[in-house]
Amino acid sequence: MSLSIAHLGPPGTYAEQAAVLYVNWLNKTTGIAATLCPYPSIAQSLQAVATRETELAVVPVENSIEGSVTMTMDALWQLDSLRIQLALVMPIVHTLISCAPSLDHIQKVYSHPQALAQCQNWLGKILPTVQIIPNNSTTEALQLLQQDVTAAAIASSRAAQLYNLPILAQGINDYPENCTRFWVVSQNQPTSEYQINTLNPTHSSLAFSVPANIPGALIKPLQVFAELGINLSRIESRPTKRSLGEYVFFIDLETDITKPKMQSAIADLMGYIEILKIFGSYGVLSVNVVEA
Amino acid sequence: MSLSIAHLGPPGTYAEQAAVLYVNWLNKTTGIAATLCPYPSIAQSLQAVATRETELAVVPVENSIEGSVTMTMDALWQLDSLRIQLALVMPIVHTLISCAPSLDHIQKVYSHPQALAQCQNWLGKILPTVQIIPNNSTTEALQLLQQDVTAAAIASSRAAQLYNLPILAQGINDYPENCTRFWVVSQNQPTSEYQINTLNPTHSSLAFSVPANIPGALIKPLQVFAELGINLSRIESRPTKRSLGEYVFFIDLETDITKPKMQSAIADLMGYIEILKIFGSYGVLSVNVVEA
Secondary structure (H helix, E strand, C coil), X not given: CCEEEEEECCCCCHHHHHHHHHHHHHHHHHCCCEEEEEECCHHHHHHHHHCCCCCEEEEEEXXXXXXXXXXXXXXXXXXXXXXXXXXXXXXXXXXXEECCCCHHHCCEEEECHHHHHHCHHHHHHHCCCCEEEECCCCCCCHHHCCCCCXXXXXXXXXXXXXXXXXXEXXXXXXXXXXXXXXXXEEECCCCCCCCCCCCCCCEEEEEEECCCCCCCCXXXXXXXXXXXXXXXXXXXXXXXXXXXXXXXXXXXXXXXXXXXXXXXXHHHHCCCCCEEEEEEEEEEEECCHXXX | CCEEEEEECCCCCHHHHHHHHHHHHHHHHHCCCEEEEEECCHHHHHHHHHCCCCCXXXXXXXXXXXXXXXXXXXXXXXXXXXXXXXXXXXXXXXXEEECCCCHHHCCEEEXXXXXXXXXXXXXXXXXXXXXXXXXXXXXXXXHHCCCCCCEEEEECHHHHHHCCCCEEEEXXXXXXXXXXXXXXXXXXXXXXXXXXXXXXXXXXXXXXXXXXXXXXXXXXXXXXXXHCCCXXXXXXXXXXXXXXXXXXXXXXXXXXXXXXXXXXXHHHHCCCCCEEEEEEEEEEEXXXXXXX
């Protein structure tokens, strides 16, 4: 028996690449084997864990250029039973894949909106007149490329290898320091006896809503952490979906939730917030793409 | 001569609808006429103002369900010379447009990713097996519908009228309280002598970056406003695009920037932040779709 891991498919996406790197690391450190299960959306990858179809999901959280992956945050808030086991930071290097003989022949470029956004300056300068076509994943359009030599897709070089397609340009992201943070997510009470996370927890993530229309409603919760010397590494707001101007705040903290200081912070926090959801504590693993 | 206004095109998008409602209001209150200029992206609409191709742009800022329009925030931060003149809040009612005789015949649904996300539960329940295809705007796919009766698009009922296409289902958004806030943006020093904003300013928007890796770096700026009793109506973080974990914070305040209290807040703020950009003060206009 091996662990099952959900990710955004089809194979060749950056989420699959992150899942492969996690599986390699897991296998090297614990000897556990795993099977990858592609899903058509990030929300469905997380739902697979919530309904115990798979034991884990690897989902993107945040990119250094395009920011938060809002779908991941919304699904975590809605699906009550999930816990973050590990964060993976992976460098992103976009390549232009096409069967065209040269760049001059390209008339349309397909990719996921995040990848298109991360290469927008390159596209504007090198291919200013092409049609830009968004897809549900970076790999969705790859099967079209052999039939249409005027088409190109932006994906990873690993995707080009997997689909046996030529690379026309490499490293086309506008900012070289492009990386994405992924979370490895399990059930709150995982059924598996496997040791899926062998890193010491250094970060914690939680989300809360505050009573609507109270001046300074966000200051009080942030002060709780500041006064205890707990550093925030990220704050993000998402709409509550009730009415414009009401938010859920997502916070990443540089501490382990089981520490007494953090337990005291959570007790204090309860006085200022409406709903609190704790997504757990986890270590951060930096992975290198060549390993995939 | 009339004012020129950039917006995300082609005609029939929600941005065009908001621009039409602004023009109607402007014409009613000041007698000024305006011409609408569609652009292929939100960033290009704002660039049109920055390069004085047009005098104004109407751009979406935030939706009550799907949250911030990150492209608008990133472009405002990058293009130094812009100022917000007015906020428009517009209810969003999505309709399913198709030449199919009934819902059973539909095999694919096209729209902008934001509109698809806002109808995802409805699509999952009513059309669970269809293919979901993202587009650059809600209106991009409308010209395909007459050739392909298995296709549908999610757009406004105004778009259906403009393109003379039948509506198969109305009000298909998952949350009835769905509205979008738009900003009417001009140059910092508009050349036009027109009085483009006749509402008293009640809100202000600004953005700042903080010195990286300083614990509690965000608390100090927020405390400045809290101590002066200035209420924040929104806070949003965007990556600086330098490295993962470095952010620009966008803040909306419930005050006019010219008030002495606000001037004092800005002076205090300078001690805690790195770069500050002030996008101006403006009134908020709630518009009704039937007027468009």
